[in-house]
Amino acid sequence: MKELALILILQLCYVPMLALRTISMVKKMTLLTSVFGIIECLIYVFGLSLVLTGNQTFWGLIVYALGYGLGLIVGIHVEDRLAIGYTSAIVNIRNKNEELIKFLRDTGFGVTIFEGEGRESTRYRLDILTKRNRESELLAIIEKFEPSAFVIFYEPKHFKGGYILSLMKRKRI
Template identity: 45%
Template sequence: MLQALLIFLLQIVYVPVLTIRTILLVKNQTRSAAGVGLLEGAIYIVSLGIVFQDLSNFLNIFAYVIGFSAGLLLGGYIERKLAIGYITYNVSLLERCEELVSALRQAGFGVTVFEGEGINSVRYRLDVVAKRSREAEFLDIINQIAPKAFMASYEIRSFRGGYLTKSMKKRHKEYRS
């Protein structure tokens, strides 16, 4: 019974570590991913080693499977809380909304406004890049000012230039001074 509990606990640690390593790889942070991978590998070997010692012990196998599932839930929760990386939102509006653009810029978001042709009228699109950790703040501003806006989002793997790069360089220079 003690082995099953240990296996369960190892899986609850292992799967979130696996999740974080995968996210780091996707975000092109390979050195960090390699460091996390060391811990992942050690936990994997220990927990599977215990399971393979006695494949007739269904309690250990069950603990491994249930721990893996619980670890997925925990890993997803941790990933949302860490919010590593950046996200881009395309916000489509039926009419120009300077109040929204101004509010987003005052909050420190980079906003680019495009005018386009819809089926029956002119449409406006805002491209907004934000740190994932600020996504809730961004959505609050949108919901307060333009709750009917159509939005699509995608995560950014890497970027170069633009408002965010300039502001990060400025903050880095200020920090070093």
């Protein structure tokens, strides 16, 4: 029974580590990817050896698979909490809400404004680039000032220059 609990615990550690390694690899974080990979490999080999050498092969396999599935859920929550990287929000609003724009800028968000023609009227588009861990804060601010705003989030892969880059150099964000 102890071995089954250990297998489950190992899977709950292994799979989130796999998720973090994959995410850091996609984001080209070389050293972090390597560290996660080493830890992941050690957990994987140890856990698999328990399953393959134990007396409870059938139950060990079931617990191993169950742990993997639960580990995926844990991995998603861990990554969501860490929110590594940046996000780009495109916010479409009906009126040029100066109060919203000023508040966003005063709160540290870089905002670029575009004016365009919608189907029924003039629209304003706000382009906002921020760290992913501030995404929910940004959404709450937008909801407070412009509850009917249309918002889309994208995850940029590369960016060069601009407000965020100058902030990163000054503050090391």
